[in-house]
Amino acid sequence: QKEVEQDPGPLSVPEGAIVSLNCTYSNSAFQYFMWYRQYSRKGPELLMYTYSSGNKEDGRFTAQVDKSSKYISLFIRDSQPSDSATYLCAMSLSGGYNKLIFGAGTRLAVHP
Amino acid sequence: DTEVTQTPKHLVMGMTNKKSLKCEQHMGHRAMYWYKQKAKKPPELMFVYSYEKLSINESVPSRFSPECPNSSLLNLHLHALQPEDSALYLCASSQASGRGYEQYFGPGTRLTVT
Numbered sequence: 600q601k602e603v604e605q606d607p608g609p610l611s612v613p614e615g616a617i618v619s620l621n622c623t624y625s626n627s628a629f630q631y632f633m634w635y636r637q638y639s640r641k642g643p644e645l646l647m648y649t650y651s652s653g654n655k656e657d658g659r660f661t662a663q664v665d666k667s668s669k670y671i672s673l674f675i676r677d678s679q680p681s682d683s684a685t686y687l688c689a690m691s692l693s694g695g696y697n698k699l700i701f702g703a704g705t706r707l708a709v710h711p
Numbered sequence: 712d713t714e715v716t717q718t719p720k721h722l723v724m725g726m727t728n729k730k731s732l733k734c735e736q737h738m739g740h741r742a743m744y745w746y747k748q749k750a751k752k753p754p755e756l757m758f759v760y761s762y763e764k765l766s767i768n769e770s771v772p773s774r775f776s777p778e779c780p781n782s783s784l785l786n787l788h789l790h791a792l793q794p795e796d797s798a799l800y801l802c803a804s805s806q807a808s809g810r811g812y813e814q815y816f817g818p819g820t821r822l823t824v825t
Contacts, residue, residue: 642715642803643754643816644816645816693811695808696805696807696808697811701754
């Protein structure tokens with residue numbers, strides 16, 4: 600079993616839709632939860648991070664962490680074609696420098 | 712400025728060549744990372760430098776040799792690579808404590824080994 604599971608998609612939605620991206624994990628020691636966006640042939644870009652359980656909102660993006668279920672989500676409201684990218688969840692054991700454990704990444708396509 | 716720069720953007724090398732990848736950041740970050748990413752796969756950690764010292768080596772073959780000359784620069788020296796080493800090589804940086812999970816990635820160097 601992988602430490603972090605993420606459906607690779609692809610996920611295709613119409614412009615304006617609400618998108619839900621999810622990851623599950625097995626290591627209950629993870630404390631920090633991140634979402635990265637990666638456009639084709641570019642490096643990953645940090646979108647959001649959350650410490651422990653709870654919700655965090657930034658514009659059209661909302662990140663949720665449910666540590667009791669070992670489940671994290673990223674919601675994108677009013678999706679735009681420019682949101683078309685691969686979304687990677689990542690997790691970390693601590694706040695210091697350390698290894699990020701990535702999910703496989705979900706490819707999202709938002710069509711006009 | 713949250714930019715990590717990497718050079719070159721593309722590199723084609725033969726199996727007997729020696730080449731180097733370069734990474735630079737000016738965010739005052741004291742942790743720097745090398746990742747390898749194959750197509751349609753997530754990044755895989757190779758090395759971590761903290762305060763210019765090698766802190767994590769994920770059992771990477773010795774044909775990859777990292778170097779951190781100062782707090783802003785990170786190099787990856789390549790020698791006698793194999794075709795399966797062809798990938799996108801990503802550099803990242805973060806604070807060394809407190810917010811190390813907040814890693815900023817460069818655009819990567821796309822390496823092809825022939």
